[in-house]
Amino acid sequence: MDLNSLTIDSTRTAIAAKQITASALVEQFYGKIKAEDSEVNAYLTLSEERALHQAKRIDNLVSKGAALPQLAGVPVGIKDVMVTKGVRTTAGSKILENFIPPYDCTAVARLEAAGAIVLGKMNCDEFAMGSSNENSAYGPVRNPRDKSRVPGGSSGGSAAAVAAGTAVATLGSDTGGSIRQPASFCGVVGLMPTYGRVSRYGLIAFASSLDHIGPLTRTVRDAAILLGVIAGRDPLDSTSADVPVPDYEADLAKPVSGLKIGVPKEYFGDGLDAEVRAAVETGIAKLRAAGCSIIPISLPHTAYAIPTYYVIATAEASANLARYDGVRYGYRAKGARTLSEMYRKSRDEAFGAEVKRRIMLGTYALSSGYYDAYYLKAQRVRTLLTRDFEQAFQKVDAIVTPTAPTPAFKLGEKSDDPLSMYLADIYTVTADLAGVPGISVPCGKTSAGLPIGLQILGQHFDESTVLRVAASIESNP
Amino acid sequence: MKVTEKDVSYVADLANLELTDQERQRMLKDLNSILDYIDRLNELDTSDVPPMAQISARFGQAEMGPWSGSAHASREDIPVPSLPHAEAMQNAPQSDGEFFKVPKVIEK
Numbered sequence: 235m236d237l238n239s240l241t242i243d244s245t246r247t248a249i250a251a252k253q254i255t256a257s258a259l260v261e262q263f264y265g266k267i268k269a270e271d272s273e274v275n276a277y278l279t280l281s282e283e284r285a286l287h288q289a290k291r292i293d294n295l296v297s298k299g300a301a302l303p304q305l306a307g308v309p310v311g312i313k314d315v316m317v318t319k320g321v322r323t324t325a326g327s328k329i330l331e332n333f334i335p336p337y338d339c340t341a342v343a344r345l346e347a348a349g350a351i352v353l354g355k356m357n358c359d360e361f362a363m364g365s366s367n368e369n370s371a372y373g374p375v376r377n378p379r380d381k382s383r384v385p386g387g388s389s390g391g392s393a394a395a396v397a398a399g400t401a402v403a404t405l406g407s408d409t410g411g412s413i414r415q416p417a418s419f420c421g422v423v424g425l426m427p428t429y430g431r432v433s434r435y436g437l438i439a440f441a442s443s444l445d446h447i448g449p450l451t452r453t454v455r456d457a458a459i460l461l462g463v464i465a466g467r468d469p470l471d472s473t474s475a476d477v478p479v480p481d482y483e484a485d486l487a488k489p490v491s492g493l494k495i496g497v498p499k500e501y502f503g504d505g506l507d508a509e510v511r512a513a514v515e516t517g518i519a520k521l522r523a524a525g526c527s528i529i530p531i532s533l534p535h536t537a538y539a540i541p542t543y544y545v546i547a548t549a550e551a552s553a554n555l556a557r558y559d560g561v562r563y564g565y566r567a568k569g570a571r572t573l574s575e576m577y578r579k580s581r582d583e584a585f586g587a588e589v590k591r592r593i594m595l596g597t598y599a600l601s602s603g604y605y606d607a608y609y610l611k612a613q614r615v616r617t618l619l620t621r622d623f624e625q626a627f628q629k630v631d632a633i634v635t636p637t638a639p640t641p642a643f644k645l646g647e648k649s650d651d652p653l654s655m656y657l658a659d660i661y662t663v664t665a666d667l668a669g670v671p672g673i674s675v676p677c678g679k680t681s682a683g684l685p686i687g688l689q690i691l692g693q694h695f696d697e698s699t700v701l702r703v704a705a706s707i708e709s710n711p
Numbered sequence: 712m713k714v715t716e717k718d719v720s721y722v723a724d725l726a727n728l729e730l731t732d733q734e735r736q737r738m739l740k741d742l743n744s745i746l747d748y749i750d751r752l753n754e755l756d757t758s759d760v761p762p763m764a765q766i767s768a769r770f771g772q773a774e775m776g777p778w779s780g781s782a783h784a785s786r787e788d789i790p791v792p793s794l795p796h797a798e799a800m801q802n803a804p805q806s807d808g809e810f811f812k813v814p815k816v817i818e819k
Contacts, residue, residue, distance in 0.1 A: 333802055334801065334802060336794055336798040336802075469786070473765075538751065541751055544745060544749060545752075552726060556726075561803075561804075562811055564802070570814050573816045574727075578727055579729065581726075581727055581729075582728055582729045582730065590734070590738070591738065591741055594722055594723065594726060595746075597722050597725050598714070598722045611752050611753070613764060614760040614762050614763075617763040618755065618760060652745065694766075
């Protein structure tokens with residue numbers, strides 16, 4: 235089997251047709267991971283026992299001629315911010331270096347119930363805080379398309395494994411762009427569903443009003459299939475929405491002609507790389523040729539999205555990360571004489587620089603005397619940013635933009651300047667704040683061969699249209 | 712400079728972080744540069760704009776469309792088995808098998 239070109243469809247077809255057993259396929263993947271992943275560093279933990287057990291279960295179904303579940307035998311990777319029962323889960327942090335979760339994340343449980351095989355846990359920025367995967371306590375991930383460059387972040391391992399052929403598909407999480415931006419940098423498809431579309435039960439919390447789980451895949455069809463499996467109400471997550479889940483895969487067959495596509499001028503201003511601009515404009519021309527009407531629009535508050543995000547996300551993170559205190563699980567510093575000293579030393583020794591920076595910023599923004607000036611102000615601007623989308627979607631069905639202002643940058647290029655790193659998410663954060671779904675789909679390469687991503691944003695719970703427009707871009711290379 | 716060394720100490724204290732001298736100096740520089748950038752929010756007059764805690768708070772509002780409200784989720788209070796004690800303790804850095812052990816709570 236050529237592992238680099240497998241899709242969900244071709245994998246499950248090969249398994250069902252007995253061209254290969256699930257067990258043999260899993261062994262092939264582990265062979266490739268062990269031979270090739272040390273340089274890319276996409277995997278933090280391999281769950282071999284669990285994977286082979288699941289593969290045997292699928293092989294038994296095949297040999298009995300039983301009906302096969304939708305993802306039977308499809309090998310997947312899981313970003314290491316989703317807990318997996320009995321399989322170490324670190325969130326890319328030293329503070330959870332030895333953490334063995336006692337339960338499964340709902341999204342992971344749903345994948346396995348549908349027959350998918352979890353190969354292991356994917357490297358990521360510590361607690362999903364970063365845009366380059368350089369903030370992992372377990373070393374950076376390298377971009378398989380150019381190993382001197384970052385894969386993007388924070389779901390860098392998830393994107394890199396799909397690009398490198400060491401997983402057929404993966405799950406990532408997106409709080410400010412962490413699925414779409416690495417998908418763009420690695421030349422794969424990355425989908426952030428609507429806020430509430432996918433349960434976050436078992437997702438290690440970063441910023442709870444912004445966190446989303448979604449798939450990274452080789453094709454738009456694969457993203458549609460995976461979303462269909464993980465979407466839907468979960469009684470264990472009261473923020474999961476009770477909205478019917480359509481057949482995303484079937485909806486791909488609907489035509490794009492007649493769709494109204496908005497192009498917001500604010501996403502094509504200063505700072506946009508010329509080659510990225512040209513590739514996205516070519517993508518827009520393809521949509522016009524496919525019968526879409528292209529409509530210039532404005533999302534007037536876009537310039538305020540990054541500052542809004544860095545107040546709200548850090549405020550929520552400072553509260554969410556208060557739980558890491560060295561008492562019930564996680565790292566505990568040695569030699570502390572009192573409880574408060576133990577808290578401080580444990581957090582000091584085991585959190586990385588970016589996590590501390592965000593905890594400090596968030597704590598400051600929530601502290602007495604600054605709450606109104608920063609946190610409340612940011613919440614008000616969040617309303618304005620959301621209204622921008624509500625008004626735009628009265629005129630258009632979907633919005634097309636670049637996913638990121640540049641292609642993948644070099645390792646170390648931005649790691650000393652937090653603000654310039656934050657700006658790597660300038661085109662993705664607004665969708666998180668407004669809760670609308672977004673996808674990044676490859677739309678060409680730079681002259682140096684680096685992938686470029688095109689982003690499509692849609693209305694709440696209208697992933698079908700987002701996927702359909704993405705498929706149209708994908709099928710017209 | 713909005714944030715002073717004293718602020719860094721105060722906030723680190725609130726956040727249960729100690730920070731080395733070197734980390735404090737770096738934090739002072741980074742927080743000031745990020746807060747300068749965040750200050751551009753003050754260009755906007757938001758006196759008539761309601762704050763938004765999360766997107767589901769807007770579900771069901773006319774301007775959001777037909778999605779049913781889930782801002783105040785509630786459910787029946789039905790007891791179900793919780794995590795077994797031994798499993799809840801398995802990641803404890805220090806325990807006596809029954810309780811988590813921690814250093815002295817009351818300082819002399």
